[in-house]
Each structure stands twice: as structure tokens, then as C-alpha cells.
Amino acid sequence: MKMTARRQRMAWIALLLVVVGAAAALASAAFRENLMYFHTPTDIASGEVPSSTNFRLGGLVTTGSVDRDPDSLNVAFRLADCDHEVQVQYSGILPDLFREGQGIVTMGYLDDEGTFQAQQVLAKHDENYMPPELAERLADETGHSCEPFKPVRAGYDTGYDS
Amino acid sequence: MLPALGDMALAGATCVCVLQILFAVQAARAPERYPAAPALLNAMVSSHLLLIFVAYCAMSILFVQDAFEVVFVAQNSHVELPLAYKLSAVWGGHEGSLLLWMLMLAGWTWCVGRFSNNLPTSTRAIVLGVLGFVAIGFLTFTLWTSNPFDLQFPVPESGRDLNPLLQDPGMVIHPPLLYMGYVGFAVAFAFAVAALIEGRLDSTWARWTRPWTTSAWAFLTAGIALGSWWAYHELGWGGWWFWDPVENASFMPWLVGTALIHSLAVTDKRGVFKSWTVLLAIVAFGLSLLGTFLVRSGVLVSVHAFASDPERGLYILAFLTVVVGGALALYAWRASQLKPETRVAIISRESALLLNNVFLVVLAAVVFIGTLYPLVVDSLGLGSMSVGPPYFEALFIPLGLPLVLLVGFSATLAWKRSKTGPVLRAAALPAAIAVVAGIALWAGIYAARGAMALVGIVLGLWAIFAALRDLWLRARSGRGVGSIPSSLWGMSLGHLGLGMFVIAVTVVSSFDVERDVRLATGEVADVEGYQFRFEGTRPVEGPNYIAERATVTVLEDGAPITTLYPEKRRYRVQQDIMTQSAVSYNPMRDLYVSLGEPMGSDAWSLRLQYKPMMRLVWLGTALMMLGGFIAALDRRYWRATRSASATASGATAQQVS
Incomplete structure (x- = not known):
């Protein structure tokens, strides 16, 4: 027993x-x-990101860069952080809060030409929202606070050099 | 005036709580010296509820009066906001939602005081003392770090308005239901602490705890389902579960709570798994606390929110440590006193329920790791990462489906020791029906695509037919349908709902079709045999927004079946743009249309979706919730409590002497 x-x-x-x-x-x-890792345009420029693996890319939509194809749902825009820009290609409907100057996160991969092929575009439901990872890097150690990005709607122009 | 009243009510409630705890300690130590203890404790609990209710009403009136001198009102309301949303805006932000939490906790505590006259005085004192301690944690947190009655000067002319996303009927009732669930687990927690302190946990204890826990679980189920329903309709893009940290925060206590109600059944019927049940009760409440705080303090949106308001973050950590850490320490010290009354045989209902618990707890761990690991890694500065839905799906399919298989054996497996033969014989018919009907459904409607889909459908049907068989067997052996006890009704309904849910989730995730299209007026797009004809848009005006409303005619084989009116709204105050989707549904499918953006001339982008069996997801969860409530009503708990209380107090007296 x-x-x-x-x-x-x-x-x-x-x-x-x-x-x-x-x-x-x-x-x-x-x-x-x-x-899935999160990267910024600067990470891509410094070659830290392998091509054709999926990752999340965060940045601010560069003003004046949004280019919609009138006959399809293709849209191209650039995402920027303080120092660099990345060309992004997307096909589909953009979220309601997608607008120029807005901080967004995209998910996708980098193709051979260095264009980011986005499969998903996310914008948070807050116009002042910035991805935390991005907010951290915008106030980076170089002291370059990227101030021009912040008053997003106050007539900011693309007058910065990369 | 009103803000001061609210402040005073909260401060008064804190004082009452302190008294309640001090007195509870005295009464628990020497119950025979305080014959009036139950009445006195009830009076304290009632006045606590009254004070919180006053504070809550003061806040609601402030919202109705547009009292923008109150910071919280100014941040979450606006003159133009419809009245119903002004009232629900009370819980639309962090501070006010704490008020709701405290109101619910006070309400549950009052119910425990009111409906547990049969508890021995000492147990009752400990339970009410623990609940008072939890309440005091929330009261001081509110008063120190997040007072909803804080004033500001100068007074702004207008408020910032309630986030348009929250202006939806689903959002009005979702948080209260969710909180009812979270707070309800506080009762189970308090009972667990009482069991540990008294070193006594028997069937009577389990019978006291079960109805509270089961109804808390049912509320939580309803809350989560409504949140999902809200996301489906209001976020505008047809997703209903995103494995978002905020959702996971409520899902973890649900999984552990599900394990808890099953393990309580074993403790009730067989007197085993005692310390495990107590541990589950502690963990379920700990996760509820974690969930509330994580979501409402903004920790999950960004780990750095901790840094932005260090006071709040530190308080949260300290409170969690004291409550959960204290309970776990007590557990480590006392759990060895909770001895099992018997052994567990391999083939028995209790062993099947143990297996159920293992799977549920492992699933909760999977969610916990996927939700919190990225936060920890990020806060340690090791890089930013996330795990997406594929991680959770990859694990929930292999770990969740065995659970559904187990569910079908729940009622035919006997307690104590079961013979395999009769169980398998009873399983044969429902299993055969499930396989045949499953294959028919899978091949007939969904063209036999995807082997995993077949597995999900068959297992879901198995759970449904097994639950029906349980009811039928009971009705046949007893005196007809009327003789079925509500606990069996509850369990069968819950399992039936689970089966329906599993089928629906399998079908909708395997066979849904989504198309993004660009349509000019008069153009037609085809999705799964349905034609969507875009008839153009026209401007409409709502109470606090303006919108473009599109007209989309849906045709099936050329014949119109319905007309849908999706909208693109712009809320005037915050200037937010919102997608208001339009859905046509029947049990077999949802047709979901949302409006994208204008594409020049008279064309718009639209997202068209065919989502098969989407309604059954909600119906299944509704049945689970209903099952929970019905089970909690079983006469056995309430009647047994009364007759058992005499023997239980006799037992305590013996222990004391």
C-alpha cells in the first residue's frame, strides 16, 4: 500500500x-x-540592423514626405529621428492618427535597397504620443534634444540636415 | 464645497478602516470577549461603504456640473459631452477609476459582512480585517498620490474632453465589470489569509469561499469579454484580441482565477489541494492588483512612467510587496498546517482537475513572461523588444487544446476513484458526434482547409456535446430537468460556452478574409461571395463630433441583403479622428466595413472583412459568465453554510480548548 x-x-x-x-x-x-527588437533610423544608418529580418521601426513622420499613390493603397513616407531618415513603403489603410510629424511605430523588414517594407503601421491614440523608446533616444546623450520635432503642428519645416 | 466633501469622505473612510482593522485584530484574538463584534464590524463596514459612496457621488455631480476647477474633471470632460458619458467619465482616468475600485471593494466587503452571519466570529473578523487593509492601501494611495478632488487655479474655461475612444456604451460598463472581478478576488484572498492564520481549512471553508470566488470570476469574464467587444467595434479595425499588455493584465488573473474555482471544488468535495488552493487565491488577487496598477498607472505603456511619477510607482511596489509578500510569507509559515484529508488516485475527478490546474497555471505563466519580460529587459537597459501575438498563439494552441479535451470528462469522472470503462463508454457518443459534425462543418462550409482548424472544431464540439450529455444523464437519473442542481447547470453552461468559444476562435482565426480596397462611388468589391457597393459619403453631425458617413450596400449573389453606414468622425474638442465601423451579423458570419481615408475625387479607401462565427465568440463568453453566476447560486453553498456553521464553530472550540 x-x-x-x-x-x-x-x-x-x-x-x-x-x-x-x-x-x-x-x-x-x-x-x-x-x-522583435525595436530600432530607430539611426540604428539602421549605423548598420546595426540585419536586412530581411522583421523588427519594429519607430520615428517621426517627416513633414512633406508622405506620398500616396492615387490609384492604389500604396503609400510612401520617411521616418526620422534626430539624425537620420529611412524611406518606408506601405500598402493598406493608415491608422487614424497617422499624420506628418506624428511619432509612429511600424513593423516590417528592410529590403536590399534600404527601404523599410512595413507590414503594419501603428499610431497611438494620443497626439502627443511618442514611442517611449524613441522619446528616450530623442533626449539623447549628445544633448541634441530634437526640439524642432516637439511642437509638431506649429509649422515645423524639414529644415534639418541629416 | 463638493470637492471638500469628497476629500473629507475619503479621509473619514480611512479613519473607519483603521478602526475596523484594529478592532478586527482584537476580535480575532479573543472572539468570546466581544460578543457584539459582528454587529460592530458590520456597522463599520456599512459606514465605510456610505462614505465612499458619498465621495463617488460627489465626483459624479462635479462631472455633471462641469466643475473644471477640479483637475480630474477638466482632464476628462467637456461641456458638450453627453450626460451618460459624463457619468462614466468618472472612471475614464486613473484617479477616478481608483474611486470606482474603492466603491466596489466597499460594496463587496459590505456583502461579505451582510451574508456571512454564519461564519465564526474570529474568521469573520480576519476576513473583514484583511479587506479593510486592502481598502486602506487604496485609500492612502488615492489621497497621497492620485486625489481625484485636487483643485486647480486659474480655473480653465473648458475641459479637455473624454478620450473619444471611451465614448462608447461598451466602455461605459466594461471597467465596472472588470473591477467587480478584480475586487471579488480580494474576498477569496481574505478568506485564504483567514485560513492560514487560523490554520484551519476544511470543506466548510471551501463552501464559504466558492460562491464569492465564482461570482468574481463571472464578473471578470464579462469584463474581459466586453473589453474585447469594445475593441472589436470601437478601434475600427476588426481585431478583438491583440495580446496587448493591457489585455494580458486582465487575462492573467482570469486564468489563475479559473484554476482557483476548479481547485476550490476539489478542496470542497475531497479536502485535498488545500495549500494549493490558498496559494492560487493569493496569486489571483496579486495578479488583479498588478493588473489594476499596471494599466492605470501607465507602467505598461512605458516602463519610464515609473520614473515620471516615482511616488506612484514606489507606492505601488510597496503596497504589492506588503499585501502579496506578506500573504506569501504567511503561506510559507503556515501552509504546512493545511493537511490533506485523503489521497488522490490517478484516475479520478480530482486528478483531472489537478491536470486542469497545471495547464491553466502554465498558461498564466506564459502570459506573464510574454508581458513582463520585455518590460524588465527594457528597464534594465538591455534593449527594446517585444513578443507579438505569434508567441502567445504558438503556446496557447498546444497548451490550451488539451484543456478542452479534459473538459469533456469533467462530470463522468467520479470523485475519489473512477473506473476507466464507464468513463470511456460515456465519452463514445459525444466524441463520435463531435468528430462527424466537426468534419462535416469543416469540409462542408470551410472547404477542408487547415488541419489545425479541424482539431479546434472537433474539440470544441466535443466540449459542447459532453456538457449536454452531462445534463441529460443527470436529468435521466434524477427526477427530470428540474432536479438538476444549479452547480451542474453552471458547470455545463460554462463548458458549453468554452466549447463554443473554441470553435468560434478557431474558425474566425483560420477563415477570416480581410481586403483593403479603394472604391469610387458606384464601384463594387467582392469578398467571399459578398459584394460591397460603395454609394458615396455625406456629412452628418453628432452631439460632439462631425462625421463623414458612407453608405455601403452589401449584396449576396446580386441581391442586396443589407446597407451599412461606416463613419469617419472628428471629435470637436480634441480634434481626434475616429473610425466608426459598421457591422452586419448573423451567427455564421460578421461583415465588417470600416472607412479608411478619402483618396481624391469621390473615392475612399475601405477595409472590408468577412469574419465567420464572430458572434459565437461573444455568445460563448456570455455563456461562461452565465454559468459562473448560476453555479454561485447553488443552494448547497447557502444552505450548507447554515447547517455547517454550528459544527464548524464547535470544531474551533475544540481546537481552542
């Missing part, structure tokens, strides 16, 4: 270990596969 009780408990523990172990293995694999 005692023996079976013990064996039973061992069977239980073994079963639990199998389930939890399998879950952990699955989880770590899924985690590694779906981990």
Missing part, C-alpha cells in the same frame, strides 16, 4: 515535470522566434 502510494506520487511528479518541461521548451522556442 505504501509502495503504491509512493509510486503514485512519483508518477504524478513525473507527469507534472513532463507537462511543465514541454511547456517551457515550447515557450522558449516561441519566445526566441517571435522576439
